[in-house]
Amino acid sequence: MWERKLIEQSNTPVKAPTPLNVSEKMNW
Numbered sequence: 001m002w003e004r005k006l007i008e009q010s011n012t013p014v015k016a017p018t019p020l021n022v023s024e025k026m027n028w
Helices: 002-010 019-027
Strands: none
Touching: none
């Protein structure tokens, strides 16, 4: 669920768990 929000907020196609993804996830 949070992945969808992350993609919408980041506006970037995220398919695999990347360090940036984790960083943003921690921010939220």
